[in-house]
Amino acid sequence: MTDLFANLWLGFSVAAHPYNIGFCLLGALVGTLVGVLPGIGTVATVAMLLPITFGLPPVGALIMLAGIYYGAQYGGSTTSVLVNIPGEATSVVTCLDGHQMARKGRAGAALSIAAIGSFLAGCVATVLVAALGVPLTSIALLFGPAEYFSLMVLGLIFAVVLAKGSVPKAIAMILLGLLLSMIGSDLETGAGRMTFDIPELSDGIGFANVAMGVFGFAEIIRNLEMSQESRDIVQSKITGLMPTRQDLIDSAGPIARGTILGSLLGILPGGGAVVASFAAYTFEKRISKHPELFGTGVIEGVAAPESANNAAAQTSFIPLLTLGIPPNAVMALMVGAMTIHGIVPGPQVMTKQPELFWGMIASMWLGNLMLVIINLPLVGLWVTLLRVPYRLLFPSIIVFCCIGIYSINNSPTDVIIAATFGLVGYWLAKHDFEPAPLVLAFVLGPLMEENLRRAMLIARGDATVFVTRPISAGLMLISLTLLVIAMLPMIRKRRDEVFVE
């Protein structure tokens, strides 16, 4: 324990160096910007900024890149709440209640609680990384392909449970999302699937294109359909910027639970953070006294996923720092940054370069503090954006989105794909299909398929592997229970109807 404090002291002495504080602030600012600007993702930004960091001292460079990563988690919720466009895959669920809150004039409360929740989650997760990083790594290693597959199944079940309306429609959306995610090159053979010989499709459709289309563009089309007066009502209703006392009381539990879920799932490579935000939302809806209000703008529906995704963003550093194995694309770029600086990431970083390891951990806490200081005053500014007349606001959103989408791959095709998804999203919304399950399935689909095929390959085609391995079996059991619970009201309702007759 004294070791921990000595290490943290070392970390803070590194992180508090004026240079490093500067880099941390810069990273947090850029991250917030990246999160707020729709379409510009963290992976693209870190990739673009990576070469710039080669001239910087390694600790500063890594602190800055890390700042961009978790800063984007803060910023990503802003567009979700204001204009219903998720900046990152992890803020998709925030759209559900966050944007409804904005429509009720409570955008300020939603944004503030997102920042507060993220900060508290970030603090807890940072301590977790420092204290339990090494033992937690071994848990991550217990996860083989079979376990990941079961985890992804569980993730998709969350999507069913979080659906507001009809369960069959949610399942239909999940299947559509899975189908869309299969576009691209086959993992084992490299053969093109549903690519129609279009080279741009050979690497699949990007998440940003789908999310921007079905959430952002579709929302804009629907808004344009509304009469001017009804939109003005939304704008005129804006009330207090800060959450009320009741809001804080309502959010305390969701923030705590979201933090725990996020910290645990964040350690797992791949979809950990995404599953965490969905899991936190679903969990809150399950234990809520008023589950029917979820999706209509309840503060718990913002607090839980926002805490979860930020906690997950922090703990996803654990595999990178303790093992040197990057759990996602941004972390892979961080490995690149380390190698360029001659630091070989791996189990030895902690002992050979303690100032780097602990400095980064301490900087995460400082970064979170900076982010909450940056973000809370900005809430007022963001909310005033809602007062801008919609005829001026919507073309700017479209232009920003298009620039963002184009800049990811410098590809005009991507913009066309996003536009197509906008029309699809509009049709879906008109027919009461919810886009969130589709997007979740789209994100988890490739991971699910890869791990299914890997697990089957390793088990030589024996499908029982998913229930004979204990962790996998446990996850499957939770999935099944959740599914049954989700179906119960439907079955009960049908029975009630029968009785009435």
Added chain:
Amino acid sequence: MIKNLVGALLSAALVVVTAGAAQAQSDYPKRNIVMIVPFAAGGPTDVVARIVSEHMSRTLGQTVLIENVAGAGGTTGATRAMRAANDGYTVIMGHMGTHAAAVALYPNLAYKPDVDFEPVGMAAGTPILILAKKDLPAKDLKEFVAYVKANNEKLNMAHAGVGSVSHTTCLLLSSILQVKPIAVPFQGTGPAMNALVGGQVDYMCDQIVNAVPQIQGGTIKAYAIGTPERSPVLPDVPTTTEAGLPQYQASAWNAVFAPKGTPKEIVQKLADALDKALDDPAVRKRLLDLGSDIPGKDRRGPQALGTLVKNEIAKWTPIIKANM
């Protein structure tokens, strides 16, 4: 009359252009040179490109900018380099995959690595290691070979995706040992290494950069290195020749190419700048720290690279075709 005028104008234009080209060669380079890296920033090829390009910029007196054009196993970037103007202002840091294995992997490849490019020179190679999970019973390469042969189809070999270096170099191993393990694909070396550390798969072949921290940390086993000499980063790991499998020679080489038709003088200028970079003690140290294999004088320059590309295409094509 008009015809004549057009003809005269055209020939005049031609004279100007050729004169311009001749001049361009003598005072080359006048502006920044773009070096395309066909992979994402931070990967092994990118790191090599950034280290040598920095020194080359100093020799050439103009900045060599790195442009990452990732996608389709590096062939997107290579295709772009092939189509670039052959004026010496666009070059590419090609790779064993893009300039050799791709020929067999991609039937619709838009370029021929040995025809559509002017070889400039080899930059640095990344040796390939034969790795296994830490509780695999074999103690050394001999035992490993026997173990793999005995268990053959029962074993799981991880790789980082179809056509990746870890895939093709393990196909080479399989073809030497005459075995057919189950190839388990991962998305990139990171997840594949994770599975090896976690013991989910039995063995893999991978570039030294990715494996050093795990070997030093004792989380995986390294049986041999596929280069003629041991690596200073891993002095305890024997070469395949020492360990009794001399047929297995594998290194993910990175080399600079220019588009076809780039003037000889320019190619030579670039080759000289690369040569100087590879002789610089600071550059050498950075490359060696990463475990890279720096080519000796005889393996440098356009001619050596031209021969290497032809040999490598001939080496990989049958192995890949037989196993896909």
